[in-house]
């Protein structure tokens with residue numbers, strides 16, 4: 015038998031056998047000064063290394079936790095109500111955040127008044143009364159050739175003298191309101207930060223995350239918005255009411271922002287204040303009403319809201335109410351992320367809400383958010399049956415919503431995503447039907463069904479349900495709601511309901527129950 019010497023153990027503590035230890039050992043000639051210096055350097059290196067370890071650990075923990083977060087996408091065409099729904103979430107789960115940006119909404123609201131005023135004046139200048147409408151385009155059942163709109167029974171041209179007196183009046187309005195018309199472009203510039211977006215609708219003003227700070231003249235916000243869980247002020251979230259103490263705090267904020275730089279807002283506020291009577295007179299002109307009835311002038315719901323509330327909005331020291339903010343309109347550019355911590359049935363979960371831009375030119379930016387989305391709320395504005403896309407004036411907006419919904423339902427990345435449908439703007443639908451607008455003039459397949467609310471929503475709901483059924487490989491349930499997302503009271507219970515159903519689905523899919 016051959017005996018061999020035992021190999022050195024790999025765990026040997028014999029330092030002489032370890033070349034690294036030998037290499038790191040201080041030289042025998044090290045002086046006391048060099049020793050102190052070396053120990054200091056070694057301590058610094060250890061501290062840096064420990065910090066890196068801590069950061070790696072924290073990152074791992076963040077990633078682990080963020081995998082447990084809920085990601086909710088708000089999808090739908092432009093003007094469908096996504097950002098308004100986001101504000102309702104904010105009101106419920108982070109009311110302070112809405113308060114903190116309350117004053118910045120003046121820029122949007124003043125813009126929401128200035129632009130329709132310009133459009134009214136331009137329509138009065140360019141459309142002689144009695145000019146027939148020729149813009150009817152069919153909805154999802156397409157007839158061979160576009161048919162004309164129904165006569166309102168009021169299409170006889172006005173006498174030349176009446177027309178000329180209207181022309182004179184309009185010329186006077188243009189002169190008197192010229193400061194407001196000039197301010198419109200500046201407000202648009204302030205909101206968009208000078209960014210023009212092509213291919214996403216005519217003359218629209220888009221805002222990116224962080225526009226609020228620009229509107230208050232503060233430094234531009236961070237790339238992805240994180241909504242603060244507690245704002246500077248607490249606010250009761252009621253419809254349009256600000257209590258005294260909070261009102262005082264807001265006034266203070268108003269004065270601070272004024273003293274900082276908000277000359278533009280100050281100027282527009284005083285223009286509105288001094289032009290209020292002229293704006294009102296213009297808004298109430300019978301010629302404007304006639305143009306609207308003949309569909310030669312199309313103003314959206316927010317124009318009605320702010321012009322109807324003109325005396326309050328044009329008051330010196332105006333502070334937007336929550337209801338004003340819910341009605342304010344500005345187009346979203348890209349994707350804005352809002353983060354809320356929600357406590358659901360004793361468990362606190364972080365929710366990420368992604369509010370996307372819905373115009374056609376914006377939709378490509380949705381896709382990176384699809385693969386880790388837990389839930390979608392798809393908003394379809396059912397009041398839009400008589401409207402066409404800004405981006406493509408030949409496409410009926412309800413038709414576009416249906417096509418978009420089909421793409422969402424059939425998307426492979428989203429096939430396991432919890433799906434909620436909001437048939438939105440039901441309040442606007444009710445007013446349109448009450449004003450006698452006929453659905454079958456725009457959606458020919460509506461036929462001779464009753465032109466009444468229940469029948470119309472049942473018809474649209476059935477179409478969306480059919481699209482879902484035909485594109486539902488994974489047998490996913492569709493949760494649908496009839497909504498008016500500007501209605502805070504109703505939305506609170508709908509949001510809670512939706513939140514619970516998303517949360518239940520999340521618990522099941524995460525196998526946490």
Ligand SMILES: Nc1nc2c(ncn2[C@@H]2O[C@H](COP(=O)(O)OP(=O)(O)OP(=O)(O)O)[C@@H](O)[C@H]2O)c(=O)[nH]1
Nearest residue numbers: 092093094095096097098341343346372439498499
């Ligand atoms: N009356 C009424 N107005 C609504 C409703 N939903 C939204 N609006 C208004 O419609 C306008 C457009 O709503 P937004 O929330 O900005 O639409 P969006 O889907 O975010 O649009 P994009 O950002 O362009 O994609 C705003 O002025 C809202 O106040 C509703 O149910 N009823």
Ligand SMILES: [Mg+2]
Nearest residue numbers: 096097345346
């Ligand atoms: Mg939006």
